[in-house]
Amino acid sequence: ILELAHAIRAVTSSSSEIAFLPRPTDDPNVRCPDITRAKSLLDWEPTVTLADGLKRTLPWFRDRLA
16 A cells, blocks of 8 residues: 555655554455456456556546546
8 A cells, every 4th residue: 555655646746745544443454465366257467557557547537626
């Protein structure tokens, strides 16, 4: 999540502070995202990098918030 926050700040040229808040009680201690099932069941895998996806998403949000 921290890596994602840093990537978003980089793409948006933001100087926003990243705040570390207490987690909700039902939040898992460990996350290990895995797209193996999507690959095997749907024959799908990502074709866009995180950085490119954020760069594409930013204008969409800016248009909607304007």
